[in-house]
Amino acid sequence: MKRHGNQLEWALHCAVVLAGLDAGKRLSAGSLAELHGVPPKYLAKALQLLANAEIVNSAPGPKGGYCLAKSADEISVLDVVDAVEGGEPLFRCQEIRRRGPCQSIGAKHFAKSCQIADVMWRAEEAWRAELARVTLADIGQRVLTEVSVKVLGVVQDWVDAQTT
Amino acid sequence: MKRHGNQLEWALHCAVVLAGLDAGKRLSAGSLAELHGVPPKYLAKALQLLANAEIVNSAPGPKGGYCLAKSADEISVLDVVDAVEGGEPLFRCQEIRRRGPCQSIGAKHFAKSCQIADVMWRAEEAWRAELARVTLADIGQRVLTEVSVKVLGVVQDWVDAQTT
DNA sequence: TGATTGCAGACAATAAATATCCATAATAGT
DNA sequence: ACTATTATGGATATTTATTGTCTGCAATCA
Ligand code: FES
Ligand code: FES
Numbered sequence: 001m002k003r004h005g006n007q008l009e010w011a012l013h014c015a016v017v018l019a020g021l022d023a024g025k026r027l028s029a030g031s032l033a034e035l036h037g038v039p040p041k042y043l044a045k046a047l048q049l050l051a052n053a054e055i056v057n058s059a060p061g062p063k064g065g066y067c068l069a070k071s072a073d074e075i076s077v078l079d080v081v082d083a084v085e086g087g088e089p090l091f092r093c094q095e096i097r098r099r100g101p102c103q104s105i106g107a108k109h110f111a112k113s114c115q116i117a118d119v120m121w122r123a124e125e126a127w128r129a130e131l132a133r134v135t136l137a138d139i140g141q142r143v144l145t146e147v148s149v150k151v152l153g154v155v156q157d158w159v160d161a162q163t164t
Numbered sequence: 165m166k167r168h169g170n171q172l173e174w175a176l177h178c179a180v181v182l183a184g185l186d187a188g189k190r191l192s193a194g195s196l197a198e199l200h201g202v203p204p205k206y207l208a209k210a211l212q213l214l215a216n217a218e219i220v221n222s223a224p225g226p227k228g229g230y231c232l233a234k235s236a237d238e239i240s241v242l243d244v245v246d247a248v249e250g251g252e253p254l255f256r257c258q259e260i261r262r263r264g265p266c267q268s269i270g271a272k273h274f275a276k277s278c279q280i281a282d283v284m285w286r287a288e289e290a291w292r293a294e295l296a297r298v299t300l301a302d303i304g305q306r307v308l309t310e311v312s313v314k315v316l317g318v319v320q321d322w323v324d325a326q327t328t
Numbered sequence: 329t330g331a332t333t334g335c336a337g338a339c340a341a342t343a344a345a346t347a348t349c350c351a352t353a354a355t356a357g358t
Numbered sequence: 359a360c361t362a363t364t365a366t367g368g369a370t371a372t373t374t375a376t377t378g379t380c381t382g383c384a385a386t387c388a
Binding site for chain 2: 006008009010012013016034035036037038077081084085090091092093094096097099100101102103105109110112115116117118119120122123124126127128129130131134139142143146147148150151154155158
């Protein structure tokens with residue numbers, strides 16, 4: 001089976017699409033999957049993560065589907081990333097400094113975190129800070145000014161057709 | 165989102181240990197593996213990546229092993245990360261914006277990169293900048309001041325025993 | 329020469345990501 | 359009340375990435 005891509009990219013795109021939706025309207029997981037050309041059942045899992053994180057609001061039944069749970073300027077890209085990735089760090093330290101000849105040394109001598117992990121985590125904080133600084137509203141803004149009117153029109157028409 | 169494997173932690177620790185080595189001395193892959201309590205044959209793969217990236221210098225035969233290829237203040241943490249992870253980006257965009265109802269639109273309408281990928285890559289640049297700012301010498305410095313003398317002594321003695 | 333070590337590639341095992349399926353519950357329209 | 363639509367959560371299968379091992383070869387040193 002074809003390799004489709006990653007949940008994070010899907011979730012971010014869905015979030016931005018939902019941010020551009022008219023108030024009161026919703027899009028189903030199936031519609032969002034078709035729009036992005038990804039497997040519907042699997043995308044539904046990603047959307048569930050967003051729903052659990054209270055980034056999107058879900059409703060079952062006909063006319064159900066997803067919409068943003070709060071205004072687009074209250075949702076950062078980091079919120080979406082953490083929701084999908086479970087907030088796990090990029091760098092995972094397994095405390096290898098305690099092994100080998102050091103494994104007999106008492107834990108009290110290793111109070112602080114490893115200096116190497118420190119560096120990696122500081123960098124990760126810089127990454128997160130950058131993601132926290134951008135909201136879905138910011139991206140929506142840029143999309144409106146930077147994406148060609150042709151693409152914008154096709155997507156808008158298609159979304160309108162789905163939400164009638 | 166790509167997460168970092170354990171090889172990175174191993175490689176970083178090895179690099180810092182080599183940075184603290186007396187001039188002219190070397191440590192074998194087996195010794196470094198024992199010091200960190202990791203599988204020797206697999207650690208050797210990581211060390212080969214560092215050697216290919218010309219971060220460490222390798223020598224075969226008895227008295228062989230690894231030492232830094234340049235001075236510790238010329239090697240950034242980013243250099244090691246890129247060597248081990250192959251310089252691949254954390255966020256991989258699969259251009260899902262071109263699928264679904266948009267797939268019939270000509271490629272010329274999609275000239276620039278996706279606004280979402282832009283955000284992710286800007287954040288990644290912040291991460292890389294932070295890693296580029298720190299050198300092995302910086303870490304060595306911090307280790308000397310922050311790690312307990314007990315641990316420092318055990319490691320130093322053990323390294324001395326390996327390099328006689 | 330024999331022992332030690334790094335190198336490269338092939339291979340096997342394990343973990344993680346990707347993808348599907350199903351049973352259940354909620355909702356809207358009839 | 360009935361049906362069609364949709365989200366949810368769990369179970370499961372499939373594919374890919376990571377982790378780990380093995381072997382043959384070349385370089386080095388005593
Ligand atoms: S022990 Fe994990 S990064 Fe040092
Ligand atoms: S198409 Fe890949 S991030 Fe938008």
